Amino acid sequence: xxxxxxxxxxxxxxxxxxxxxxxxxxxxxxxxxxxxxxxxxxxxxxxxxxxxxxxxxxxxxxxxxxxxxxxxxxxxxxxxxxxxxxxxxxxxxxxxxxxxxxxxxxxxxxxxxxxxxxxxxxxxxxxxxxxxxxxxxxxxxxxxxxxxxxxxxxxxxxxxxxxxxxxxxxxxxxxxxxxxxxxxxxxxxxxxxxxxxxxxxxxxxxxxxxxxxxxxxxxxxxxxxxxxxxxxxx
Amino acid sequence: xxxxxxxxxxxxxxxxxxxxxxxxxxxxxxxxxxxxxxxxxxxxxxxxxxxxxxxxxxxxxxxxxxxxxxxxxxxxxxxxxxxxxxxxxxxxxxxxxxxxxxxxxxxxxxxxxxxxxxxxxxxxxxxxxxxxxxxxxxxxxxxxxxxxxxxxxxxxxxxxx
Numbered sequence: 001x002x003x004x005x006x007x008x009x010x011x012x013x014x015x016x017x018x019x020x021x022x023x024x025x026x027x028x029x030x031x032x033x034x035x036x037x038x039x040x041x042x043x044x045x046x047x048x049x050x051x052x053x054x055x056x057x058x059x060x061x062x063x064x065x066x067x068x069x070x071x072x073x074x075x076x077x078x079x080x081x082x083x084x085x086x087x088x089x090x091x092x093x094x095x096x097x098x099x100x101x102x103x104x105x106x107x108x109x110x111x112x113x114x115x116x117x118x119x120x121x122x123x124x125x126x127x128x129x130x131x132x133x134x135x136x137x138x139x140x141x142x143x144x145x146x147x148x149x150x151x152x153x154x155x156x157x158x159x160x161x162x163x164x165x166x167x168x169x170x171x172x173x174x175x176x177x178x179x180x181x182x183x184x185x186x187x188x189x190x191x192x193x194x195x196x197x198x199x200x201x202x203x204x205x206x207x208x209x210x211x212x213x214x215x216x217x218x219x220x221x222x223x224x225x226x227x228x229x230x231x232x233x234x
Numbered sequence: 235x236x237x238x239x240x241x242x243x244x245x246x247x248x249x250x251x252x253x254x255x256x257x258x259x260x261x262x263x264x265x266x267x268x269x270x271x272x273x274x275x276x277x278x279x280x281x282x283x284x285x286x287x288x289x290x291x292x293x294x295x296x297x298x299x300x301x302x303x304x305x306x307x308x309x310x311x312x313x314x315x316x317x318x319x320x321x322x323x324x325x326x327x328x329x330x331x332x333x334x335x336x337x338x339x340x341x342x343x344x345x346x347x348x349x350x351x352x353x354x355x356x357x358x359x360x361x362x363x364x365x366x367x368x369x370x371x372x373x374x375x376x377x378x379x380x381x382x383x384x385x386x387x388x389x390x391x392x393x394x395x
Contacts, residue, residue, distance in 0.1 A: 042387040043264075044305060044394075092304065149303075149352040156351075170385040171301030171351055172358035179306055179385040 038189060039182035048095035055204035060093035070140050074147035080154055084161060085143065087191040088150075088168060091183065108137060162188040256390070264391045268307065272297045276311035278334025279381050285327045288317040291375045292365065298393035300361045301384055302351075307394035312380035314365050316373060328379055336381040343370045343378065359384075 040049045064071075064086050071085045136142045153167045163175055165187030170180035276295035284290050292314040300308040317324055325340050332338050339357075343366060347356035355366040357378070365378060 043259075044387050044390055047390060048305070146303075152351055167302070167351060169302050169304045169306065171354075173301070173384050177385045179387055180302070183304055 039186045041182065051095035056094045056096045057090075058205050059096055060090045063093045064089050067139055067143055070143040073140075074143050077144075078147045078151035078154075080147060080150045081159075083191050084150060084154075084159075084164060085147065087161065087187045088146070088165065090190045091165070091187050161191050260390050260392050265393065268297050268391050268393075272309055272311075275309050275336065275381070275383065278332070278336060279311045279313065279338075279379070282328060282331045284313075284315065285317075285319060285324065287319050288315055288324070290314070291316055291373045292369060294361065296361050297391070298361075301359050305394060306385045306387065307391060308359070308382065308384040308386070310359060310361055310380060310382050312362060312365075312378055314369065314373075314375045315377045315379065316375045317377055324377065334381060336383055339378075339380050339382065341366075341378040341380070343376050 037045070037049060040046070067085075067089065071082050071089075074080075075082045075085060136145065150164065150168065153164050157163050157167055157174070162181075162184040165184030166173075166175040166177070166180040167184075168187075169183035170177050173180055175181045175184055272295055280293060280295070290313060293312065295311045297307055297309050299306060300310055315324075319327075321342065328338065328340075341357055341362075350356045350358040354360055355363050357366065357380075359380075359382060362378060362380070365375070369375065
C-alpha cells in the first residue's frame, strides 16, 4: 500500500523542485551549474563555473587547508583577517578545470606565462615589485605578497570584503568596474558561506578518487602486459 | 554491442572536438578577435600626431592582464612623450583632437604621485612599469598619454590569465 503517493514522483526528494531546493541524495549535484552563477559571465564565466562544479571547489578547500599556517602568519603581520585570505584563495582556486592541479602543473612547467601562482593566490609577477612567477609559485611567498597587497587595499579603501575583492582584482578600477565588482561580490559571498564540501563536491571527489584508484590498479596489469609483449617480440 | 561502440565513438569524438575547439580558441581564435578590437581601440589615440616641440619616444598597444589579479583582459594604448609645451596646452591639444570614446588619461611622470596598489607604479598598469621606472629617466620623457579599458572578461585568451 502506498502511504505517500508523492513518493512516486521522481523529483519529490527535492520538494518537487530539483532546481531550487536542496538535493540531499546528490543525484542532481550538477544543477548548480545552471542555478548558481555567482557573478560569472561570458565564455570565461562558463569555463570558470564548469571548473567549480566539476570539482575545483575541493582543490580550493585543499589549498586553504594546506596554507592555514601561511595565512595565519601573514594575517598576524598585515592585520587583514584570515577570512579575507581564505575567501580570495577560494575564488582563485575553485574554478580550475580538471585535471585538478593541472593549471599549477602548467605554471610550474612554463613560469613565463602571463599569470602566476594560480595554485595558491593568483598574483601576477608584475603586481609584486619584481618577484618572478617562479617565486610566486612558492606558497609562503605567494600568500605573503598577496597579504601585503590586501593590507594596502584595506588601509586605503576599508575592510568591506566586496570592495577589497574588487580592488584586488582590478588594481585601481575597483567596484566601479563590472568585472571587478562581480569578483568582489563572489569573494564576499565565499566569506559568508560555509566553505566546507557540499554533497556535490563529495560526489565529484569520490568519483575522481575511484577513477584514480582504478587507473592505479590497472597499472600493474599494463606493466605485465608490456612485459608479455616485449617477450613475444623477442 | 555495435550501437554501443558507435555511441562511445560519438562521445569520444565530441570530447576530442570540444578540447580541440577550446585549445584553438585559447591560442588563436579569441586572440584573433581581441587583436581586431585592439586595433580599433588603439586607433582612437595613435592617429593623433604629436604637437610641436613634442617628441614621441615610444608607443604601445597591448591586450592582456595588465593590472590587479585574476582572470581578465585589459586593453591599453599608450604614448610616451617628451614635450616642452606647458601642461595645459598639451592636454588641451590632445583633448581637442581626441574623438574616441574611451577615457583619455594624462600621466605626468615627474609630478608627485601616490604609489600604486601592490608596489607597482602609480598608474597601477604593469605594462607601463618600464616607461615610468626606466625609459623616462634615460630619454627625458615626461608624459604618458593613454587610454585603458580594464578588467573585462578574459574570454579564454591565453594573454588574459
